[in-house]
Amino acid sequence: MKPSVVTIEPNGHFCNDCAVRGAAVCSSLDAAELREFEHLGRRVHFDAGETVFSEEDITTSFYNVLDGVMRLYKLLPDGRRQIVGFALPGDFLGMNISGRHNFSADAIGVVTVCQFAKAAFGRFIEDRPQLLRRINELAIRELGQARDHMVLLGRRSADEKVATFLLGWRERLVALKGLSDTVPLPMSRQDIADYLGLTIETVSRTFTKLERHGVIEIIHGGISLLDPARAEALAAA
Amino acid sequence: MKPSVVTIEPNGHFCNDCAVRGAAVCSSLDAAELREFEHLGRRVHFDAGETVFSEEDITTSFYNVLDGVMRLYKLLPDGRRQIVGFALPGDFLGMNISGRHNFSADAIGVVTVCQFAKAAFGRFIEDRPQLLRRINELAIRELGQARDHMVLLGRRSADEKVATFLLGWRERLVALKGLSDTVPLPMSRQDIADYLGLTIETVSRTFTKLERHGVIEIIHGGISLLDPARAEALAAA
């Protein structure tokens, strides 16, 4: 990955027009707090493929995804990769205990984040238990998703994995942008494979099979979900 | 699973002699707080195989494991099981958002927990941000472990899975009871298989293989780690 060339917008009052103002961690703050809060963060842009932070890095920042999609992953020494999640607008990244990130994060396509210095953020949170409670809530929700994903990785077949992924991804996009049966897939087949614990060939074959059976249509940059009910049936199995 | 027949000890001051007083969530409380805290909890015993709570249950309690081992798992509709973790003394269970547990928990062998009513615990935590911070810390640590386990489930071979499990389990016991090369395994082969995303036969064969190669010795109720270095090498691979 090439060195991260970031563009930092002029700092200032921008929470007002922030797309994820009502979501994310910010939803736990009132108007006055939000005004104070916005001085802590700065918008940072990343180009497609750029690494936002790496697993070994000391944590110096928290990130709130404002726009775009990121892949969150861990690598084994020999290069095998497991994607542990995809981050979308509203997702909060950077929580950890050891002071080091425990996964890496790349931009898939162009990404904008709201970046907070760890120290300043820590001071801000100090006397705002409702913000801490919000962060705790987010962590616990993620923990639940992580456990669901363990079931998928450990106990589901390739067909089930792919169907579950497509439905889950669609649901996240629905929550973000409203209902639609065309599901954009900004990530590569390799990314999907590394998320599902499969190879790129198996993902491709499974997509083709789902298309042959009339469950999906493979379109440019994504899929169209033709038969959601059948996809659900495959995912539940 | 037979209906849970629990024995509730006479309530009273018992934090003083609690084995996990310095660990768990309690470590964030001072002496005065601990005195107040102990009235919220009651010790409850479970027999081997009893279910402490189920995935669908409404959360009414939090649990602090005091003694014994529990398996935490999720079931698919068709009966496939994924164990998402084993709980040991000091582990805190019951955090969730939806108001429902998102996994089930069985006692492996006899278990003692410190059970807290959700409402009372919620009130107690209200004005104790350091307790909330401690719980957040525990959640984030678990999240990191969950991600590590995703890598294992999605990207590691059977040999690597088993070696990693044995080393990780040993490490937890070391932290709890001090160093020893004999590693008790209170859970069944089926439990290990469901934790690692394997079948019971593969686990058994891998144990045998490790024994043949002089890495471990299979002893009654556990294993003896003969060659930790070689086990590490297998786990890292």
Added chain:
DNA sequence: ATCCAAATTTGATCTGAGTCAATTGGCTTT
């Protein structure tokens, strides 16, 4: 001790997904 039931190990065989190897398709560059 002796019997029974369950857990574990071992063996033989099968198969879902991986590996290896071409193609194909889409985009960019020239």
Added chain:
DNA sequence: AAAGCCAATTGACTCAGATCAAATTTGGAT
């Protein structure tokens, strides 16, 4: 529009781990 490049698809074949099927060991209960 031709060339080059990378991502995705498709095909042929392999193999790690699953499945099916016995032993064998272990642990209680009597």
